[in-house]
Amino acid sequence: MQNIKFVTGNLRKELTGLMNDASSIYILTSFIxxxxxxxxxxxxxxAVDRGAEVRICTGDYLFVTQPDALEMLLEINPKIEIQLYRSNGRSFHPKAYLFQNEDGDGSFIVGSSNLSNSALTSGVEWNLMINNEVDQEVYQEALDAFIKTFHHEQTITINKETLKDYRNEYENYHERHPDLLRQWTKSEEEVLTLPILIEQPEIIKESPVVYGQLTPRQAQKEALEMLSTTLEEGYSKAMVVMATGLGKTYLAGFFAQDFKRILFVAHREEILGQARNSFRNIMPERSMGLYYGKEKEGEADCVFASIYTLGIHRHLASFDPNDFDLIIVDEFHHAAAGSYQKVINYFRPKFLLGITATPDRMDGKDVYAICEGNVAYQLHFIEAIQKQWLAPFHYYGVYDDTDYSQITWLGTRYDEEELTLIQLRDEMADKVLEAWRAHKQTRTIAFCSSIRQANFLSNYFNRKGYRTVSLNSKTVGITRGEAIQRLDMGTIDIIFTVDLFNEGVDIPSVDTLLFVRPTESLTVFTQQVGRGLRLFAGKDHCVIIDLIGNYRNADIKLQLFNTEPAEVKNGKKAAIPSVPSGCELNIELAAVNLLDELNRKRQPRKDKIFGDYIELKKELGRRPTYLELHLQGRSNSREYKQEFKSYAGFLYWADDLTNEEKKAFVDNEDWLVEVESTGMAKSYKMVVLDYMLSRGANNWLNPVTPKDVAPYFHYYLTEKEYRKRIDFSDKASIQLWEFDEQKVGKLIANMPMTKWSGSSKGLTEFKEGIFAIRIDLPVSHNEIVYEWTRQICEYRLHEHFERKEENLKLLV
Incomplete structure (x- = not known):
């Protein structure tokens, strides 16, 4: 094969030739x-059938990409990963094809050909095909650029559910622009010649911050003690939730000293460099290696790897699953993502440690399953302030009269163009300036919605005589390290930024935070607040200046500061929270009135949980199971049962069942509600039901005896240490740790079978030593009701032990 080849026709021949022996295929085109x-x-x-990794990224610019084309890709093989770049009207026109084989040899093609018939066969196209032997560095840059675009925050994963949304958007757009659709239908292969403008975040490396005395702080000592207990109890996985500013990375480093080889995984390359420096300070005798981009130091004692690089099949396969004794996943709240799951499931370490300041759900349930229900240590920033391990805050809520209800909501964020239009006004900038002047201290970080807003406000403040910089991925003339140093020295007043300071950056001297953006993500807001709470000499408190408008989450986010998060009547919380001693909450009267109004008008709970359900369904690409709803959904899973008596009842209300499922639900609602609501001081009822379900859909309704259930029952409750500790350690059952069929059978007969039979209104029966479920199921409904029952049982067992474990920790 030629090292460089100019291709002006029949690109299909070149592509298919490269696909034949590729182990990785990456396609990036503006449309498909x-x-x-x-x-x-x-x-x-x-290629996929023989085990190749295939990733395809395309765009929605002008809605040229056909939904049917995306559906065809989904139907080829579900292992093909497809991302859609949401351009929001911005031009998106890359065309690139990258290939690698098992030997590491690779080629990439860049040029003018999109993924269409004429572009690949008969069209007038110019493409350059380059073998990686020509320039390994250029090839690696192309590969890195693809990975960053594929995982860009503006991309969404294409599955059956997200494709429905895109199809609706596509059809609505072309209803408004019928000429464009006719043009594409007629020629189908015309290539738009618009400029390429893909925003890629700049990777900025900065000098490490010297930690000081290398002994654990108090919070780290507590966490290390709990992790030590976790190891003694035989756990192989755990999560630590520790507020920003308490030294999570150093905690991980101290913990890692007792392990031989360590893999530290993060999603930002700068975090990897900082973590390596921290570990080197603790363990200078160990070798430290980075694994991302051009650096592949995979043989080191401690490897610090980018999740995106490690997620590439060829790189992951270069390691043996048993290579590492300890794997540490930084910012563990990302771990539910597919890229993390791929890496976590590949390796077999002695221990997996997840560290985070902000689980996606504030109770951490989204990652509970990944760490086997073991949250070894939790310390959120409110508790850390109360312990005086973080600085107190003085919060100033400033009324923002912008009407955010008129701005398009895109599911997780506001439309950037529409939002920017209302933000780039002098009167808005002047209001921000006055609020800052009234409450500021010495060093400020301002969090903005967009680069344009950051640039606009920085220029406005500079014209008013202040010294500010706009720091973002497009900034030239000053690096992040230089900007931090100048802010620290006091030679500038404010750094305006978008998201460069969300995770992994320490600036202890910052004493003022300015929020000039609507809060779209509570996780991001929590991370940003943490940037100002580190203790620092001469810093008594951190000032938080926050514009409050009628945007989503405006009232909810204040609960992050609450020392008493208990709910009040009707499931609502007071709009104004109670804050820790030493902290202040100062909110303008107009903002207080707005928050009260938002609290009163908050969408009904049914509508909210329905919206959260739809979001999760889109993420998964299918209807979530009950347990998935609990672990990954944004609403508390109990709300579904409270509102609809059962998960199946919610699905019936939401009109998300087939006609046969609807009939099965109506005919068997009493049984499903019984399984959902039967009392569970212990897990025993569900363990018996779990045994019955384990026999399969054709046999699950066959009656059982205590003797039948006994071996399964005993094994289930003694298999996991936490189950035995929670439900099999009282006086009545501790003698049964060693299996005795007769004694275990007697316990089953007396406890779950007799009690459930007496409380189920005839739906279960325990008579003459036989336990049975008394429901009549036609053959057409059996599979449906079996699956719903299985999901409820799975959910209730998980939720029971999860809740009991948390209660035990509170008592310790």
Whole structure:
């Protein structure tokens, strides 16, 4: 094969030739047509079937990408990963094809050809095909650029659910622009010649911050003690939730000293460099290696790897699953993502440690399953302030009269263009300036919605005589390290930024935070607040200046500061929270009135949990199971039962059942509600039901005896230490730790079978030593009711032990 080849026609021949022996195939095109997918589908299918990794990223610019084309890709093989770049009207026009084989050899093609028939066969196209032997560095840059675009925050994963949304948007757009659709339908393969403008975050490396005395702080000591107990109890996984500013990375480093080889995984390359420096300070005798981009030091004692690089099949396969004794996942709240799951499931370490300041759900349930229900240590920033391990805050809520209800909500954020239009006004900037002047201290970080807003406000403040910089991925003339140093020295007043300071950056001297953006993510808001709470000489408190408008989460976010988060009547919380001693909450009267109004008008709970359900369904690409709803959903899973008596009842209300499922639900609602609501001081009822379900859909309703259930029952409750500790350690059952069929059978007969039979209104029966479920199921409903029962049982067992474990920790 030529090292460099100029291709002006029949690119399909070159692509299919490279696909034949590729172990990794990455395609990035501005749009995809059905005709292009049809050409490559057989070759993509063959590649995935033999184990190749296939990732495809395309864009929605002008809605040229056909929904049918995306559906065709989904149907080839579910292992093909597809991302759609949400351009929001901005031009998106890359065309690139990258290939690698098992030997590490690779080629990439860049040029003018999108994924369409004419572009790959007969069209006038110019493409350059380059073998990686020509320039390994350029090839690696192309690969890194693809990975960053594929995982860009503006991309969404294409699955059956998100495709429905895109299809609706596509059809609505072309209803408004019918000429464009006719043009594409007629020629289908015309190539738009618009400029490429992909925003890629700049990777900025900064000098490490010297930690000082290398002994654990008090919070780290407590966490290390709990982790030590976790190891003694035989756990192989754990999560630590520790507020920003308490030294999570150093905690991980101290913990890692007792392990031989360590893998530290993070999603930002700068975090990897900082973590390596921290570990080196603790363990100078160990070798430290980075694994991302151009640096592949995978043989070191401690390897610090980018999740995106490690997620590439070729790189992951270069390690043996048993290579590492300890794996540490930084910012563990990301761990539910597919890229993390791929890495976590590949390795077999002696221990997996997840560290985070902000689980996606404030109670951490989204990652509970990943760490086997073991949250070894939790210390949120409110508790850390109360312990005087973080600085107190003085919060100033400033009324913002912007009407955010008129701005398009895109599911997780406001439309950037519409939001920017209302933010780039002098009167808005003047209000921000006055609020800052009234409450500021010495060093400020201001969090903005967009680069344009950051630049606008920085220029406005500079014109008013203040010294500010806008620091973002497009900034030239000053690095992040220089900006931090100047802020620390007091030679500038404010750094305006978008998201560069969310995770992994320490600036202890910052004493003022300015929020000039609507709060779209509570996780991000918590991370940003943490940037100002580190203790620092001469810093008594951190000032938080926050614009409060009628945007989503405006009232909810204040609960992050609450020392008493208990709910009040009707499931609502007071709009104004109670804050820790030494902290202040100062909110303008107009903002107080707005918060009260938002609290009163908060969407009904049914609508909210329905919206959260739909968001999770889109993320998964299918209907979530009951346990997935609990672990990953944004609403508390109990709310579904409270409102609809059962998860199946919610699905019936939401009109998300087939006609046969609807009939099965109506006919068997009493049984499903019984399984959902039967009392569970212990897990015993559900363990018996779990045994019955384990026999399969055809046999689950067959009656059982205590003797039948006994071996399964005993094994289930003694298999996991936490189950035995919670539900099998009282006086009545501790003698049964060694299996005795007769004694265990007697316990089962007396406890779950007799009690459930007496409380189930005839739906279960225990008579003459036989336990039975008394429901009549036609053959057409059996599979449906079996699956719903299985999901409820799975959910209730998990939730029972999760809740009991948390209660035990509170008592310690």
């Amino acid at each position: 047509m059905k005709s292009g997918v049809s050409l490559l589908a057989p070759f993509l299918k063959e």
